[in-house]
Structures are given as C-alpha cells and as structure tokens.
Amino acid sequence: MEPRTPRRRVSRADRERQILDAAVAVFGERGYQAASMDMVAERVGVTKPVLYAHFGSKDGLLLACIARARAELLEVTTTAAASADGPEEMLRRGTLAFFAYLEQREPAWTFLYSESTVAGDALEGIRAQQTDFIAALLAAQAPDADPQRLTGWAQVIVGACERLALWRGSARTVTSEQATEYLMDLVWTGLAALGGAAAQSSR
Amino acid sequence: MEPRTPRRRVSRADRERQILDAAVAVFGERGYQAASMDMVAERVGVTKPVLYAHFGSKDGLLLACIARARAELLEVTTTAAASADGPEEMLRRGTLAFFAYLEQREPAWTFLYSESTVAGDALEGIRAQQTDFIAALLAAQAPDADPQRLTGWAQVIVGACERLALWRGSARTVTSEQATEYLMDLVWTGLAALGGAAAQSSR
DNA sequence: GGCGGTAACCTACTCGTGGTAACTTCCGGG
DNA sequence: CCCGGAAGTTACCACGAGTAGGTTACCGCC
Incomplete structure (x- = not known):
C-alpha cells in the first residue's frame, strides 16, 4: 500500500x-x-x-x-x-x-490597493469619469503639455480628493472649504508656476 | 385567524x-x-x-x-x-x-471609499505611517504653516501616490520615474511657491 | 535504545449565507 | 367572469468559514 x-x-x-x-x-x-x-x-x-x-x-x-x-x-x-x-x-x-x-x-x-472586489471595478469607472473631466480642465491650463503628463496630473488630483474626503470623515473639524483649499494650495499653485502666466487669461 | x-x-x-x-x-x-x-x-x-x-x-x-x-x-x-x-x-x-x-x-x-473590509483598516495604518512621515518633511519646507494644513497637504500627497501607483498598474508605459515626476510637478512646485525661497536652504 | 509527552496535524463535522426551483396569489384586460 | 402573467413565497442546495476530537511524528530523558 x-x-x-x-x-x-x-x-x-x-x-x-x-x-x-x-x-x-x-x-x-x-x-x-x-x-x-x-x-x-x-x-x-x-x-x-x-x-x-x-x-x-x-x-x-x-x-x-x-x-x-x-x-x-x-x-x-x-x-x-x-x-x-x-x-x-x-x-x-x-x-x-x-x-x-x-x-x-x-x-x-x-x-x-485595487481592493479587487466588485466595488473596486465600479469605483474605477467613477475615477475614470473624474480623471477625464479634470484632464480636460488641465489641457486648458497647460495646452502644450504631453497627454500622458496631463493624465498623470489628473490622477494626482483624483487621488488627492479621495484621500482628503476620507480624512474628513475621521477628522471632523475639516470643512469642505478647507479641504478644497489644501488641494488648490499644492495643485493649482504648482500648475500656475508650470503653465506660465497663461493661467490669468479667461479674458 | x-x-x-x-x-x-x-x-x-x-x-x-x-x-x-x-x-x-x-x-x-x-x-x-x-x-x-x-x-x-x-x-x-x-x-x-x-x-x-x-x-x-x-x-x-x-x-x-x-x-x-x-x-x-x-x-x-x-x-x-x-x-x-x-x-x-x-x-x-x-x-x-x-x-x-x-x-x-x-x-x-x-x-x-473606505472599503470597510479588514484590509481597509490595515491600509489606514499604512497610510497613517506615510502621512506622518510626509507631514514631517513638509514641516521643514514650510515651518510656519498650521499643523492641520500640513496634514492636509500630506493627505494630498499620499492619495496622489496611491492613485498613481494604481494607474501605473493599468497603463504599463508609465515608469516609476515619470510617476514621481508628475507628482513633484504639481506638489513641489506648489510648495516652493507657497513656502517662499526658504526651500533653497539645506545649509 | 526505548518511552512518555507535547505539539503539529488530519478527519469529519456544524452553521451561516449566496443562490435557485417550483409552487401560490394577486390583479388588470378581454 | 375568468384567465394569463407578473409578483412573492417556501423550501431547498452548494460551498466556504470555522471547530471538536482523535492521531502521529518528533524531542528530551532515562
């Protein structure tokens, strides 16, 4: 045996x-x-x-x-x-x-990180929606940046928003306005410096 | 009945x-x-x-x-x-x-967004670890910003990194160096402008 | 070398939960 | 009035997390 x-x-x-x-x-x-x-x-x-x-x-x-x-x-x-x-x-x-x-x-x-659950896939859809939208905004700000860089920047912003929203859930003293401000501090100040004075346009 | x-x-x-x-x-x-x-x-x-x-x-x-x-x-x-x-x-x-x-x-x-699974809680621990670390770095850059703002900026960076990492997982043409670059474009350029010329210090 | 004793291991179960088959009942249109 | 079909239900299966209790290999000790 x-x-x-x-x-x-x-x-x-x-x-x-x-x-x-x-x-x-x-x-x-x-x-x-x-x-x-x-x-x-x-x-x-x-x-x-x-x-x-x-x-x-x-x-x-x-x-x-x-x-x-x-x-x-x-x-x-x-x-x-x-x-x-x-x-x-x-x-x-x-x-x-x-x-x-x-x-x-x-x-x-x-x-x-991708949480491979069902929710994960669906969330990716929402993020794609946001990323596309933001990449379009950025294109207006920095028209001569290459598309991949634009998308990368959009990813930065979407990720930052998600994290800030979650943080706000635990640190209840942070208002919507403050969260927005912190994001704009880093992101838009950086963009304005990179994109040149073109930012001030909008006639 | x-x-x-x-x-x-x-x-x-x-x-x-x-x-x-x-x-x-x-x-x-x-x-x-x-x-x-x-x-x-x-x-x-x-x-x-x-x-x-x-x-x-x-x-x-x-x-x-x-x-x-x-x-x-x-x-x-x-x-x-x-x-x-x-x-x-x-x-x-x-x-x-x-x-x-x-x-x-x-x-x-x-x-x-918090994915309330077990992994979610543990991930929050990792994020806290990263956020603390980064907030300390930022304090050196902008010593007179208030602590909540510092933490907010750290959240922006951690969220951005997570998202960029995931994006890199699907868009395989993006290198580690490029991802880092996109992050620094927005974040550090913004910080340098906000924090004043103090950035150039380092003895 | 033999001989306990302990800790690693396995077999054989329970129980909760996602999912389904087949029967029952309400309701609107001819 | 009554009949077709959609809305609901009961009663079940399958499968995977978790566990009780018996079995066996290894280590130290004589």
Whole structure:
C-alpha cells in the first residue's frame, strides 16, 4: 500500500513564513474574497485547521500579510529618504522608492490597493469619469503639455480628493472649504508656476 | 385567524427604488461583506428571491447602488463646474461640490471609499505611517504653516501616490520615474511657491 | 535504545449565507 | 367572469468559514 509521504513536520516559525508566502500568492491571484482557505492550505501542503492554529481566522491571515508588507514598505522608503539631505530630495527619493517597491512586488500587492472586489471595478469607472473631466480642465491650463503628463496630473488630483474626503470623515473639524483649499494650495499653485502666466487669461 | 397584511404588491420601478434605498442603508451600516441579502430583504419587507429577480446577485445589487451614485456625482460636479468661467475656478468649484456631495450622503457612501473590509483598516495604518512621515518633511519646507494644513497637504500627497501607483498598474508605459515626476510637478512646485525661497536652504 | 509527552496535524463535522426551483396569489384586460 | 402573467413565497442546495476530537511524528530523558 502506497508508502505515502511520511508527513514531514515543520517548526512553527517556518510554517508561518510558508503560509504567509502562500497567502500572498493566492490572494494576489484570486483576490481576497475569491480565495478560499483551502486553496492556501493546499499550496502549503497542509490542511485548513493548521492555518487557523497559526492565524486564527481568514481576516487574521490577511492582516498578517499586510503587517509584513507594511514593515517592508516602511523600511524601503525611510532608507531611501535618509540618503538625501534636503526635504525636496527626500520626498522625491521616498516617492520613487514607494513606486519601485510596489512594482517589484507585482502583482501580489495590487489587489491590496485595487481592493479587487466588485466595488473596486465600479469605483474605477467613477475615477475614470473624474480623471477625464479634470484632464480636460488641465489641457486648458497647460495646452502644450504631453497627454500622458496631463493624465498623470489628473490622477494626482483624483487621488488627492479621495484621500482628503476620507480624512474628513475621521477628522471632523475639516470643512469642505478647507479641504478644497489644501488641494488648490499644492495643485493649482504648482500648475500656475508650470503653465506660465497663461493661467490669468479667461479674458 | 390573524388578518395578516394582505401582501401589497408594488410596481417594478417602485420596488427597485425601495430595494436600492434599503441596500445603500444596510451596506452603509454594516459594510458590504457583513451585510446579508436577508437583511436588505427584511428592511424592504420582502423575501430574498425578490432581490435576485431584480438585480441578479449581491454584486449586481452593489453595482446598481454605485451606478446611481455615479450619476448623481457626475451631475453635481459638472453643474458646479459649469457655473464658473476659468479653469481654476472650475476646478475649485467642482472639487468643493465633490466634498459637499459626500458629506451630504454621509455615512452611506463612506463605506464605498473606505472599503470597510479588514484590509481597509490595515491600509489606514499604512497610510497613517506615510502621512506622518510626509507631514514631517513638509514641516521643514514650510515651518510656519498650521499643523492641520500640513496634514492636509500630506493627505494630498499620499492619495496622489496611491492613485498613481494604481494607474501605473493599468497603463504599463508609465515608469516609476515619470510617476514621481508628475507628482513633484504639481506638489513641489506648489510648495516652493507657497513656502517662499526658504526651500533653497539645506545649509 | 526505548518511552512518555507535547505539539503539529488530519478527519469529519456544524452553521451561516449566496443562490435557485417550483409552487401560490394577486390583479388588470378581454 | 375568468384567465394569463407578473409578483412573492417556501423550501431547498452548494460551498466556504470555522471547530471538536482523535492521531502521529518528533524531542528530551532515562
């Protein structure tokens, strides 16, 4: 009768690493919702209760994945920023490190930010609507910028608005007017400087 | 024997409105995941299969909710923008209308952007980490800005980065360097103009 | 080398929830 | 008056999260 693999046992720390790696892979491929605990277990070569012994719940497993990523991200960005000496260069290098990190971890971490749920897809539609609208506005402001740059700027604005709206939800002392002001501070001041005095037009 | 309510029947269009309203309320209170179809059905005063007859699936129901909101949002922002005559004022009024709309629809729509899943909470932790870091950088750039404004600017940058990263995931022709550049175009140029020549310091 | 004891592991379940099949009842038009 | 069909319901299935309790490999100790 089948000399079936004699069920190797593994130390706790090693198993946790294995499970985390498998979870990141499975969640990245199928999305958190669509992924089942059995899929993760199978990839590790173990059964479901083992996962629960280590992480308590499906949510706990996701949380552990995120915690690990969060530590990596902090490490990467602070290191990059520390290599510069002025605030501008620190912001630039930190930002670049952020993009590079996400790119390297592709596609495992995309699902985190894109929330691969149904709502995610639909939200992208709303964002596209806003981005198109704003890109058209910007074209009026800086007519000779290339289209990709225009779209990039529009992405900046849409992302900023979303984040400001969410922030306003928790920090209740911020008014709509103030949020708008903060956005305009950075964005429009920057555009006016870049686009030249053409801004003052509108006859 | 109980003269139980004689089961009023309702036209298709009316029911759809009722269901959509109930769904928005329930999803807003409990979050999409935690909400069950039976909860929505009960709030309408109907049973589950009715929901399926109208919207096909739980996802379909959520999609319909979002579609309605999307239309409202487009209406509100374009109307606001149309009342201005220059691009700057259009951007300002459109943004303001966006914030005001979300505020008015509170708290029903917060769950959409905050994605009230487990990942949502954990992501907020990462964002807080980034926001603190960036706010500290900005303090060096503009030492005499008030703290709330500083935080607001940091929110703008974090939101912009997130969106740019996601955009890069779909538009594969955008490099990390370009994304960083687009962000710096708007943000740092704006900061330099606002903060005065203090930017050029660094000993 | 043998022998507990503990911790890793598995089998076999429960329960809640998305989704569906098939029957019942109300209502408007001929 | 009555009949066709749309609106609703009850009663079910499938599947995945989570768990109770038995089983087995490894480690230390004699």
